[in-house]
Amino acid sequence: MRTKTPVVVLCLVVLAVLIVASPSVDYLTGFVTKTGQLLIGNSAPEVNYIYLNSQMTTDNPAAVTINPIENSTRAVYLKVTITDLNGNCDAFTGDNGTAYLCNGTGPCNANTADHTITLNYNATDGQWGSGNRYCNMSGPAEDLQFFDINGTWRVNVTITDGINDSSPLVKNWSYGELAAFSYAPTGTVFMGTLNLAQWNNGTGQEETKNTGNIILDLDWNATNFTGQLYGQGINKTGDNYIIDDDASSPDDTGNLAEVLINESDDVQVSFVPASGLLRCSSVACGNENATFDVYWHIYIPGGLKEDTYQNSIEVESSYH
Amino acid sequence: MKFDSKNSMYWCVFLVATIGVLFSVQIVQSIGVTRPVPYDIELMKGESAGFTFEIQAVTSTEMLLCTYSISGLDALEINFEEDYASVDAGSIKNVYGTITAPVGAEIKTYSGHLSVSCGPVVEGTGSGSVVKTTVGGSPFNIKVVEVREKGIREISPPPGPGIDYTTILIAVLIIIIVIIVLYYNFKVKKGK
Numbered sequence: 121m122r123t124k125t126p127v128v129v130l131c132l133v134v135l136a137v138l139i140v141a142s143p144s145v146d147y148l149t150g151f152v153t154k155t156g157q158l159l160i161g162n163s164a165p166e167v168n169y170i171y172l173n174s175q176m177t178t179d180n181p182a183a184v185t186i187n188p189i190e191n192s193t194r195a196v197y198l199k200v201t202i203t204d205l206n207g208n209c210d211a212f213t214g215d216n217g218t219a220y221l222c223n224g225t226g227p228c229n230a231n232t233a234d235h236t237i238t239l240n241y242n243a244t245d246g247q248w249g250s251g252n253r254y255c256n257m258s259g260p261a262e263d264l265q266f267f268d269i270n271g272t273w274r275v276n277v278t279i280t281d282g283i284n285d286s287s288p289l290v291k292n293w294s295y296g297e298l299a300a301f302s303y304a305p306t307g308t309v310f311m312g313t314l315n316l317a318q319w320n321n322g323t324g325q326e327e328t329k330n331t332g333n334i335i336l337d338l339d340w341n342a343t344n345f346t347g348q349l350y351g352q353g354i355n356k357t358g359d360n361y362i363i364d365d366d367a368s369s370p371d372d373t374g375n376l377a378e379v380l381i382n383e384s385d386d387v388q389v390s391f392v393p394a395s396g397l398l399r400c401s402s403v404a405c406g407n408e409n410a411t412f413d414v415y416w417h418i419y420i421p422g423g424l425k426e427d428t429y430q431n432s433i434e435v436e437s438s439y440h
Numbered sequence: 441m442k443f444d445s446k447n448s449m450y451w452c453v454f455l456v457a458t459i460g461v462l463f464s465v466q467i468v469q470s471i472g473v474t475r476p477v478p479y480d481i482e483l484m485k486g487e488s489a490g491f492t493f494e495i496q497a498v499t500s501t502e503m504l505l506c507t508y509s510i511s512g513l514d515a516l517e518i519n520f521e522e523d524y525a526s527v528d529a530g531s532i533k534n535v536y537g538t539i540t541a542p543v544g545a546e547i548k549t550y551s552g553h554l555s556v557s558c559g560p561v562v563e564g565t566g567s568g569s570v571v572k573t574t575v576g577g578s579p580f581n582i583k584v585v586e587v588r589e590k591g592i593r594e595i596s597p598p599p600g601p602g603i604d605y606t607t608i609l610i611a612v613l614i615i616i617i618v619i620i621v622l623y624y625n626f627k628v629k630k631g632k
Contacts, residue, residue, distance in 0.1 A: 266472075297475035297578065
């Protein structure tokens with residue numbers, strides 16, 4: 121009996137210690153409480169939709185067409201909608217995305233891009249829903265040139281939250297065809313003061329330039345000249361009025377052989393490089409056959425009064 | 441040089457030979473025409489679809505008057521919203537049209553080409569020199585089919601300015617107030 125008492129006391133002490141040392145075990149109420157722990161990792165953002173000039177892009181390039189502007193640039197505004205499950209997409213303000221615009225249907229990435237746009241959270245359009253999980257992102261306007269190639273283009277957008285990148289979203293769109301050219305940018309071809317009873321060569325120099333993104337052929341015709349004061353006329357005969365790309369006649373020093381304007385007002389003559397009037401390859405448009413000069417050689421007969429003579433010229437372009 | 445009768449004759453001949461004849465030709469500076477959108481349309485017999493294209497006179501300093509036509513689609517009915525377009529200097533004009541496949545149209549693909557001719561708008565008299573620039577050859581294909589596989593895209597001109605009901609309401613209120621004031625003044629004067 122004496123030996124049992126210390127054993128019982130010892131057991132009680134051990135039990136007491138266990139109770140004190142294990143606060144999560146409530147032996148008295150029968151409940152068990154444990155501390156749960158889990159980790160939420162960073163969730164990569166997701167690109168949902170891509171809009172170009174407010175038009176939603178799809179896999180079909182015909183769904184969105186953006187047209188060039190002759191001899192100028194067309195601003196393209198890109199907006200994307202994204203999902204960020206971490207709920208902080210409103211903080212994507214430091215180069216948090218990139219969009220590549222690529223001509224053609226091949227790979228579209230940093231190496232092949234014709235234009236690159238940096239994207240950030242669009243504070244104006246903001247976010248929607250709760251918890252900053254759905255946001256609009258956009259970048260500055262990107263200028264597409266009038267000579268950029270027409271046809272199917274691709275847009276590839278990737279968003280980053282600073283830790284993980286989204287999967288790229290690639291869609292198609294179309295850059296429109298623009299047939300355009302300029303002739304005599306000053307508005308007037310002034311052939312100068314010409315001499316009677318002789319050929320006047322190399323007059324009225326003006327530049328012809330392709331101001332679109334289509335290779336063009338050019339056909340020319342013209343009417344007779346009429347004096348503005350006395351009404352005297354200078355009629356075309358089929359061999360007295362010539363278009364050329366250099367000032368010399370009949371010797372040709374330019375690329376194109378001179379061409380006689382037809383006697384009939386309705387008959388056009390082709391005057392354009394064999395390649396057609398090519399697209400410019402830069403804003404300066406220094407590439408061959410994207411521009412060429414036009415000169416006029418004209419024989420003025422004798423017997424005309426001093427006057428200002430005018431006529432009409434029609435230049436017609438067509439796809440090369 | 442002594443001015444004698446011989447020299448006088450020489451100068452006379454020279455002047456006649458070199459008398460100034462001025463030549464001036466006015467030219468439309470630059471125009472651009474975009475391909476119609478959409479440019480590939482599927483229609484069943486009796487159906488219609490809209491299309492649009494741009495006439496660009498961005499670098500022109502003159503207002504242009506432009507006409508347009510589509511060749512190669514004679515079997516179909518084409519109507520433009522306007523028969524011609526005036527394009528302000530430095531601007532872009534959207535032209536809208538509708539194409540209809542008549543009930544009797546043949547099932548086939550029709551290949552057309554859009555052509556746009558522009559010249560300066562001549563005002564008054566005296567100039568008399570009008571030069572046209574024509575931009576042509578823009579492809580436009582219409583496929584008349586038994587059963588359409590593609591949807592018809594909605595293309596129509598933007599709505600014009602609608603009725604501003606707020607302005608009308610304000611105007612009505614002002615009129616009512618004026619009538620009340622006049623009536624009140626009239627009664628006051630009559631009372632005196």
